[in-house]
Amino acid sequence: MANNPSATAPEFGPLPPRFAELKREIIASYPDFEARVTKAWGEILTELDKVTKEIAAQGSSNVPEVNFSELGSLSQERANEIRNKGCVVVRDVVDDAEARTWQGWLRDYVAKNLVDGFPEGDKQFFQLYWTKSQIKARSHPNLLATTTWLNKMYHTKDGEKLEGIDLDTPLMYADRFRIRKPGVQWDAHPPHVDGGGIERWEDEAFRQCFDDIFNGNWREHDPYDLKNRVFAKSSIYGRPNQKSSKATVFRTYQGWLALSETAPNEGTLQVFPNIMLSNPYMIMRPFFAPKEGAQPDSFDPNDWQFDSMSPDFHGIYSYGKAFVGPRPNTKTHPHLRLDETMVSVPKVYPGDMVFWHSDVIHAVEKQHVGKEDSTVMYIPAMPYTAINAAYIEKQKKSFLEGVAPPDFPRNLGEAQCVGVGNADDIQSPIGRRAMGFAIEVA
Template sequence: MATNSDAISFPPRFLELKREIASSYPDFEIRITQAWKEVIVELATVSAKIKQDGTQYIPQVNFDELDKLSAERVATIKRRGCVVIRDVVNDEQAIAWRESLKEFVRINPVDGTPVDDKQFFQLYWTKAQVQARANPNLLKANIWLNNLYHDNSGKKSQNVDLSVPLTYADRFRIRRPGVGWSFHPPHIDGGSIERWEDPIFRKCFGKILAGQWREHDPYDLQDRLDARSSLYGRPNQSTVFRTFQGWLSMSETGPTQGTLKVFPDVLLSNTYIILRPFFKPLVPVDSPDFLDPKNWAFDLTNSNFPGLWPRDGGWAGPSPTPISHPHMLLEETMTSVPKVSPGDTVFWHCDVVHSVETDHTGKEDSAVMYIPAVPYTAANFDYVQRQRECFLKAQRPPDFPKGEAEAAFIGVADVNDIDNDLGRKAMGLPITVA
């Protein structure tokens, strides 16, 4: 749920945080005011293109062509921050996983949302989920996605290996037609106020804060390796660095059928969202010139961080809205991903604004398993080791809300459901010896 920032009491220390940031960069006001004007102009241009192309603006590739893509197509995927990868898993296998999940929730007293019509499930260790995460094709796709990033930190040999994928256990949904969902409006995961408050995470956006926004590289690993995305221990706030969030489709689902929507330009959205707390409008929201850059001014007099709100002892968001982030034109630019079939995957960069369609107008269930791309880093592997212990006990993973373990359920996976060494290594398990 996104909330109007004017109705939120932000702590005074957030104003001090803004002033600290401002004092850290030479000519901060001059440089970011110019950057603000420039990004607003480019947002208008790109938004018009997104609106014109619609779903086709989202890049689409086949799994078997990943290593053959031209530099131009790869650059497009990186700029838009999202991609549909087709035929990663064969249709029959994906459908079989879906049916096994339906059976699992039928015979076990599982926890899910909505409570009276469960469709989003607090389950992590079913056989289908464990097998899917260990699927060699899916892990190879993850390796390709991880390698869209680069590491110039000098720590590569000990702290990161982009060719070693790790498993991050998440949930699944089987969404029924005709049921409205309102709990996934536009948002970014993997860090809220932490993007500004954590000094290392903030460095990931250093070029933006220096006014050199066109030089911002969302795929630079240097500071992400040590960035803290969860300072408050809030449930559902990932402590793992995911290069891309993603899901595997287990059904045929298209636009208007409860699918994913994205703002498909990670450079522009990062720039605008990071700069937004430092500017305020000079005219009312209903003014015909509200979006004109000349009607926005640099401001260091309030503690507001538009798009954030307090939750579970920490802060949720960024969740941009048409009011909090008007220049993103979200009602026109949040774009549904193309129609997918069972075995297709959808991935989006960890900074990409995304949402789930409110309505599902189709006739069949929309079913996906959430499976992100996670590279080997020291911090990620530490999490995987703790996650592995949860797996062996069929308990919920460390990042997720506490609740009933799955150990007593019928059909929970064990180590024998991971039948290949790449999958076992990704889960932090010993590899088999021939």
């Protein structure tokens, strides 16, 4: 999860005029674009008017919950629910006592060492990657079995076997952790989508992930189709907190491991739990504007007109020489009704995990009204691909040197920290492979 500035920050600006050309390039790339997409836009508005009301009424129960022990025998119906909603809570991945031990080690680590984090005066989100707790968690067999199960949600629509991709072999992307205190306002993570912004339209491979949407066949869109996903560039401009100018890894799901109890209103994750609708809507949104005199939140298709002239890609903003987003809100994407449909995930306990597809709109609650620190480690699901394996090899070097991984800015480093993890803390053969200690780089 990136540390992004608020969408209301003054540094954010409109997109430059050249993006109107990108819009027209896309229009010219698909036959009968205007007619097909206009018809689809009307269908999506009708569907969103119904579904958003249902999401708002059901709240946290929208988010599927399964136990780790169920993964091997989960029915097709429940698996499809997870696919369609794009999010899931997996219970009891790690034993409660072990998770609590890791929480204690993290607290000791930040207490005993000079560490990077924010907010500056009262650090709670830590730019730390190599604590013993993190190494133990990333190499836990149950955790890797869970990410493997999630990786295998992906496929190719036409059944083609893609060379150099093995969904049965999990790799482990090193990320950070938070220890969020009660009572602290948290404004850094309003609704957003990670894993690519304007690149979803501008990068050719990324754009092809949404071909069915651009062809007007939005119901056939499959966010789990690997064919172009593994080659899509998610950062062609570079962003804050992202050192590389190109996509370095492909993650099937983002996720975190709970090391404490965290309930709704206690600083937990929020999601829009319907990826099959949010994807088509967000991808089509730049091509439509309300007609003069129409309400900007109207669900009536007749109140909207096709827009091929403006440079707007709603929710994408200029930020210095780069761009950030998508960061949808009630003004840019009114039909999502985000003030009602960003639902909090159900209460989690130590050892539970939360995962969400890389396209899912998600946020972090501003308020934490609970009594306990909310402690989570960010751990995504990542399969073996040639690009991912090459990254893991570089990440392993960073681990051994005690410096930040390749995707993150250099900082104080952890080589001299008391309690820093090392290769001996990797607790399983599958964990060693996932972290690059027994893997062949293609």
